[in-house]
Amino acid sequence: MEASGKKRYALLLAAKDSAYVKKIYGGYFNVFVEAFGDEGETWDIYRVIDGEFPGVKELDGYDGFVISGSPHDAYGNDPWILRLCFLLQTLDAMQKRVLGICFGHQVLCRALGGRVGKAYGGWDIGVRKVSMMEDLSQYKFLQGLEEFPHSALIIECHQDEVWEVPSGAEVLAFSERTGVEMFAIGDHVLGIQGHPEYTKDILHNLIDQLANRSTIDRGFADDTKSRLEGAEPDRGFWEKVCKGFLKGRQSH
Secondary structure, eight states: OOTTSOOEEEEEOOSOOOHHHHHHHSSHHHHHHHHHOOTTOEEEEEOGGGTOOOOGGGGGGOSEEEEOOOSSOTTOOOHHHHHHHHHHHHHHHTTOEEEEETHHHHHHHHHTTOEEEEOTTOOEEEEEEEEEOSOOTTOHHHHTOSSOOSEEEEEEEESEEEEEOOTTOEEEEEOSSOSOSEEEETTTEEEESSBTTOOHHHHHHHHHHHHHTTSSOHHHHHHHHHHHTTOOOOHHHHHHHHHHHHHTOSOO
């Protein structure tokens, strides 16, 4: 797209809006645009979980794509997940910027030839410290950050993980629970296992939903919520990383 044109982005939503997020934020779309959007941009939503996909001819009109989290397994063979994998392979071939969050990070990895599966350590829910690799100087989207920290806190809520990154990908960050917290392929693919877009109240509600469905144990849920009280995710840092990547900016 021409520099003078408005930037245009697409959210590939891989989850249904929860009643809570609908009521408080008007849906996940608003949560993502609030976190990653800038004034003057156009953002569209495709509910890929419901089979809503952009047409091939529309792809070139976008400056970037974001894939959301999902309660589904990124290694599953649901028709919409396989279709999403094909779309991500197409976007990679077009060198379009694609940012994957949680499930999005995993399905991006799978689509481009990596391996994903159940996390060896079980559920990881809460605010976790993510450590950065030593030398990330070749990544332009990280260069604009005035001070690049050795570690940053992020909200996590996942039971699957990346086992092996695709060929040509580099691991940018890890944690004590997860070997691949962030990976990149050049300047056009970025996967983040945590949730830069989540607020703590969204996570609280998710924990309650998981406990109510007996997906996680009630005691584990209560313990996780109590540990959340003193922990604050570095949302500002993660938003800068995501925005710097999506907008292709080298400085802020």
